[in-house]
Amino acid sequence: EVQLVESGGGLVQPGGSLRLSCAASGFTFSTFRMHWVRQAPGKGLVWVSLISSDGKTTNYADSVKGRFTISRDNAKNTVFLQMNSLGAEDTAVYYCARDYNGLGYWGQGTLVTVSS
């Protein structure tokens, strides 16, 4: 069974940093591109970042470029999102998703709250 489990969310002060993790199981992780998608409270889905299966290609939404870094460890079946210089506008549930047949599998999400 495919499973994606996010962790690392929490309350952080403006200007702070947080590192999210997404642990994958039930499939050959190293063969799939992965994405992070976020959803602010009461708002819609917004794409954040993607990483190729081998980790060599990454892309970012303009709103996070230069502040967020996506990476993966295929040996540990985990994708990461390092978030720096966080602001209130980054408050959201962050989902990781597997890219196959659309975003065919999603995690349950982890909540990031940026507040003083």
Place this chain on the structure above:
Amino acid sequence: QSALTQPRSVSESPGQSVAISCTGTSSDVGAYDYVSWYQQHPGKAPKVMIYDVTKRPSGVPDRFSGSKSGNTASLTISGLQAEDEADYYCCSWAGNSLAFGGGTKLTVL
């Protein structure tokens, strides 16, 4: 990186059909046959209902169908059921990123 345009809300009676539009540009929806649709119930993760414009994942009822014409994609749900009431999001590949629509709240009256 611009969001795709969807109606904020649609409503219809059980048993009827409803179509949700998703308008993009020649750089996203119009350029690629990689439009997908997601259903999201409150407090839950999104679930893919349609991918590659018209394809339905296993387990998704054939009441759900997708199409595209030019820069506009559509999700049609026929034989509406109470459990179809949810938020629906379109998504398109945009060259080196994904673009989501703002979401449509479907109410089954």
